[in-house]
Amino acid sequence: MKKLLILLSCIVATQVSGQRLTINQMKSKLEQAANPIAYVRDSLKKKYSLDTVVIRNANYFLGLADSLAYKGKPGKVYGPFEGKYLVQVMAKAPNEFYRISQVFLDTAVLAPRVADSLANSIIDRIRSGSATMADMAMTYSMGGEGKTKGDLGWMARGSIQPDIEKKILKCSKGEVFKTWSRTGLHIIQLTGMPKQDNGFALLMRVFL
Known part of the structure; x- marks a missing residue:
């Protein structure tokens, strides 16, 4: 007891x-x-x-x-x-991150031929130095990145659209290129070299 x-x-x-x-x-x-x-x-x-969280963007x-x-x-x-x-x-655990900027041209609004011509003009202006990516994003981008002057932040490898990521891996800082998706035309600039985070x-x- x-x-x-x-x-x-x-x-x-x-x-x-x-x-x-x-x-x-x-x-x-x-x-x-x-x-x-x-x-x-x-x-x-x-x-x-318990949850495993994948960090897709560091910004x-x-x-x-x-x-x-x-x-x-x-x-x-x-x-x-x-x-x-x-x-x-x-x-x-770490991953590799890339800082990129974008101008997005929506082909639901613009005909593909018009989007392609405009994209070439935008890229030429950026490469010649007569305009910046930020200028072009605020003027032409049809995505939310227009509000951030084109900046998409530091994006994690594996979270970027595959076609874009494949080209980014071969880019040097400041390089500009275009690529198509089902929704439109993406003009991409690599603004920060890869870093571990x-x-x-x-x-x-x-x-x-």
């Missing part, structure tokens, strides 16, 4: 201790844990999920996951988000 009372006392103490953990204490313990997954499962007894993020995957520090716990969960950056991350989401 005495042993049973001691056991019950330990269980109650553990439950109370768990209930007393603040969010900051929970984050601190997670960051200090040798095995965060085991700590969440066995000590916190919380539900969790423009689609949401919380890829922003944390790129900017977050391994081991660090962030949140809570929406009052529902924490996110811990478990690990990171955060390309992949493993995130753990801990539900509160």
Whole structure:
């Protein structure tokens, strides 16, 4: 009986201790844990999920996951988000990134012959120095990159349209070329030589 009372006392103490953990204490313990997954499962007894995030652009993020995957520090716990969960950056891996700019001519609006002629004129002006890629993007681009003066940011290898990526791999900085897709004509300029950066991350989401 005495042993049973001691056991019950330990269980109650553990439950109370768990209930007393603040969010900051929970984050601190997670960051200090040798095995965060085991700590969440066995000590916190919380539900969790693991997600591998591919970072496609080092400048423009689609949401919380890829922003944390790129900017977050391994081991660090962030949140809570929406009052529902924490996110811990478990690990990171590198990828190769290229900075490119684009002028997009939509062939749903322009006839292909007109788009091709305009593209040749734009490329000639850029190569001669009479205009910049930014000038041409703001004037002619029919995509969202017109708002960023043509800049598409640092794009990850594997996330760029295959035909464009194939040509980029053979380019030198500043080189301009054109390529077709199902939606139109792309005028591309390589504005930054390849660099290694955060390309992949493993995130753990801990539900509160």
